[in-house]
Structures are given as structure tokens and as C-alpha cells.
């Protein structure tokens with residue numbers, strides 16, 4: 001069942017179940033500590049996104065998913081599909097961090113770092129800049145379509161669409177070298193899929209940040225639904241101090257609260273007006289609250305004006321609200337923190353110890369062995385070698401195994417930077433070794449300084465009889 | 466531009482499309498990390514007249530179609546279940562399931 005919101009009208013429609021009418025939300029701009037913090041986060045995160053694709057490193061784009069070549073370049077490190085494990089590791093680290101920070105500080109992610117929040121903030125800034133503050137926006141929407149309204153609305157749309165397309169362009173710039181993409185777009189010479197993705201990503205940005213906004217958080221976001229599983233009574237939440245605030249009511253500055261029997265809440269409803277999800281935090285913690293702290297900012301401002309202490313709405317924990325001590329270190333945070341540290345260390349160590357060379361040794365499927373002459377038996381293998389470095393390399397192949405085992409032919413291979421190739425390896429051994437199978441080890445080593453090597457185990461078959 | 470009415474229909478569309486989008490993104494990533502599109506073309510015995518980007522893109526949208534279909538079916542099943550619950554007279558089920566229905 002849909003849960004009807006407290007003050008909204010619920011109109012049953014035909015047989016389709018409940019239908020909730022939701023008023024459009026016009027968030028008012030909040031100013032203060034947390035608003036500044038969020039603006040900072042917006043600039044840093046979006047700055048990273050829009051700038052990183054333009055950075056160059058060793059003559060190529062610093063961060064690039066080169067799909068045709070199936071390589072991922074990130075600041076001089078080239079990752080191959082075989083390195084997918086690192087990406088998995090990174091995702092696990094990201095997930096664990098999310099758990100950890102949620103347990104500690106609630107929906108910090110939502111309020112400051114989620115792309116949804118960040119892009120919405122930018123779209124709101126543009127809206128605010130063109131259409132003015134909350135009251136002006138409400139008035140403008142109610143007003144008839146005059147030339148001024150048309151101008152304002154089109155200007156806003158123009159800014160939004162331009163920004164969204166730029167976002168789409170930047171996104172594609174992580175897959176197609178951005179320095180090539182720019183001129184291609186100017187010459188209207190992009191591939192059909194590139195064009196498609198620019199528009200698709202642009203549209204997604206526009207839709208999510210300009211149009212859907214808080215609806216994404218309310219209806220679509222999985223994190224919003226499961227984050228409460230990481231909450232406990234020591235998690236930071238944004239909460240209204242009911243004991244202090246109630247009974248709420250209007251009053252004059254410096255009025256005697258005792259005499260009027262009033263709490264600190266002046267019932268200015270500013271906290272409701274700033275709320276991007278349109279809830280009233282004074283009704284208690286609600287799942288719609290994305291912990292953006294805008295209500296803290298405005299409420300503090302009001303408290304300052306009234307000469308009351310700040311913090312009627314504040315970051316607190318359920319324990320603190322009930323006058324009990326808050327424990328930051330507790331089993332939940334300890335477990336998340338330990339896991340996070342372990343996985344991070346493992347990931348970093350393995351990335352730095354990664355050998356940029358790969359080899360597979362495959363036995364020839366057709367014949368187990370071949371008797372070349374009465375004294376010699378031969379086995380054939382295919383070596384698949386990947387040079388994952390960005391320089392050309394020469395390698396030496398060597399084998400260990402029973403006495404007399406040797407390589408037939410050339411034991412050096414040359415490989416271009418970033419090449420993957422297959423080579424045939426012929427191994428010969430004297431027949432006097434007897435019968436059966438022997439374990440062997442094939443090694444591949446670079447020549448020159450800072451040598452790296454890999455080895456693989458395989459088997460060598462001697463005649464059966 | 467107004468976003469006033471979020472009926473169940475719109476909401477269901479959103480609830481189906483977005484999580485399936487995320488799932489499709491993960492699926493595409495894993496799939497193409499393991500499988501080279503060139504091999505796919507070879508397996509399909511087609512000449513490589515498809516660009517890599519096209520293959521990745523089509524791959525992604527196929528995944529999305531699949532995950533959306535699955536989410537959509539689930540949503541549909543849940544919805545039609547609810548409809549029965551909301552209009553008990555249409556309900557044709559044995560009486561003993563009534564209790565569960567009320568608790569749910």
C-alpha cells in the first residue's frame with residue numbers, strides 16, 4: 001500500500017489503487033556552515049568530473065576507458081580486462097566505505113556526495129540565478145505566460161540543456177579521447193553511438209537533476225531504502241529537539257517564554273521551506289530526509305536572530321537525544337573499519353606488486369608427444385603472452401624440468417608495447433628419461449634492468465611404452 | 466515541467482528502470498571484462514562491420530532490456546497481488562489466506 005503523506009490529499013482513482021498528489025517543491029536557498037560545505041563538495045566533485053578528462057599524462061589522456069583496445073588508462077597505469085579484479089576490489093572498498101560512513105554519520109553521502117545531490121544543486125543554482133528565490137519562483141510559476149516569464153523559462157531551459165549536453169560530452173570524453181572528440185563534434189563528425197551517448201547522458205542529467213530531483217531519492221534510489229539497516233542509536237542523524245522547541249509558536253523577540261509557555265521554535269516554517277524533499281523535520285526523523293542539513297543552517301540563523309542558543313535542529317544521535325552517551329567506537333563501526341582497512345591495504349599492495357606481464361602455457365591438443373628420433377621426444381605448447389607495459393620488451397623463455405629438457409629453437413621473444421600474442425614452444429627431451437609424465441615449469445623473463453618474470457607450471461609427456 | 470502527480474504508474478516505471486539500469490551497468494562491465502567483443506563477432510560468424518562502441522552499447526541495452534523485463538514482471542506481479550488485496554470482493558482465494566493478507 002502507498003503510505004499517504006500526512007497532509008496530502010489522497011484520491012483513489014478507478015481500480016488502480018492510490019494516487020498521491022504531490023505539490024512541486026520549491027526549495028529555498030539555505031546559507032550557513034553546511035550549505036558552504038555542500039557547495040565546496042559540489043565544486044570539488046564536479047570539478048574533478050569535468051576536468052579530469054582533459055588531463056594528459058605521458059602524452060595520452062590521463063583517465064581513459066579505451067574500449068576498442070580494451071584498456072583502462074589511469075594516471076600512467078594501464079589496466080587490462082585481466083585486471084578486472086582490481087575494479088571489483090575498488091567497488092568493494094567503495095561499498096564498505098559507504099557502510100562505514102553511514103553507520104557513523106548517517107546519510108552523509110546523500111547530503112554531500114551523491115551525484116544526484118550534486119547535480120541537482122547545480123541545476124538549482126541556475127534556476128535560482130534566472131528565476132530568483134523561492135517566493136519569486138512560486139509567483140513566476142503561478143503567473144500567466146507573459147513575455148517575461150517566457151524569457152525566464154527559456155533562459156533557464158537553455159542553461160540547463162547546455163549544461164546537460166556538456167555533461168554528456170564530458171562523459172563520452174572518458175571513452176573517446178576528449179581532444180579528438182571536441183573537434184569531431186564541432187565538425188559534426190561523431191560516430192552514431194558517440195552522438196547517442198552524449199544525448200543519452202545529457203538527457204539523464206537533465207531528467208534527474210532538473211526534473212525528477214527528490215523523487216529519485218524517494219522512489220528510485222536503492223541506497224535510500226537500505227541505509228537504515230546500517231543505522232543504530234549512535235548514528236549521527238539530523239533531529240529537531242522537541243523538548244526544547246515545543247510548544248512552538250510565534251512570539252516577539254525577547255518575549256518571556258515562561259510566561260507565554262512557549263518553546264524555542266518560532267514556527268517560522270523556514271526549515272520546511274529549505275527542505276529539498278519537502279518534509280517537516282519537526283515531525284521526527286523520516287525516511288525522505290537526505291540529511292542535507294539545510295534545515296540546520298536556516299534554523300541556526302533564526303536562533304541567532306532571536307538570541308537563542310543554536311542547535312534546535314542539529315546533528316545528534318538517538319542516544320544523545322535521550323540523554324545517554326554516544327559511542328563512536330562500537331562493534332558495528334569497528335567491524336566496518338577493520339574490513340575497510342584490510343581490503344584497502346590488500347588492494348593497494350596488489351596493484352603496486354602487479355606484474356605487467358602475463359603468460360599462459362597451453363599444451364598442444366592434437367598430440368601428447370611426438371618421437372622425433374629414437375633418442376628424442378618432443379612436446380608442443382602454445383605460449384600466450386601479454387606485454388601489459390607501455391614499452392616494447394624482449395623476453396627470454398626458459399624451462400625447468402627433468403635432466404636434458406631443452407627448448408628447440410629460439411628462446412627469445414620480442415613484443416610491442418601493449419601487445420598480446422601467441423607463440424609456439426617446442427620442448428625436447430631425451431627418450432632415456434623413461435615413460436610417463438613429468439612436471440615442468442616455463443618461465444618468462446624480461447631482459448635488461450628492473451627485470452620482471454612470470455612462470456607457469458605444465459607437464460611434459462614421455463612415451464607411454 | 467510540472468512534477469505534481471506521481472501516480473503509481475510513473476513511480477513503477479521509475480522503480481523498474483533505475484535499479485535495472487544499475488544492474489545492467491554492472492552486468493555489462495563484468496560481461497565485457499571477460500569476453501572480447503571480437504570473439505563475439507567471430508562466434509556469430511559475422512564480418513566485423515560493427516564498431517566496438519556499437520557492440521558495447523548494444524550489449525548494455527540488451528542487458529538493460531533484460532533486467533528491466535525482470536524488474537517489470539516482478540513489479541507487475543506485486544501490483545496485481547495488491548489489487549486483489551485492495552478490492553477484497555474480487556478476491557477469489559481460499560478463506561484461510563485472509564489472515565496473512567491482512568497482516569501484510
Ligand code: SF4
Pocket residue numbers: 109110111114115116117216217218221222223224290
Ligand atoms: S537518496 Fe539516493 S539518490 Fe538521493 S541523495 Fe541519497 S543516495 Fe543520492
Ligand code: SF4
Pocket residue numbers: 238271274275276277278279280281288289290291292293294295296
Ligand atoms: S529535513 Fe532532512 S532533507 Fe530536509 S532540510 Fe532537513 S536535513 Fe535536509
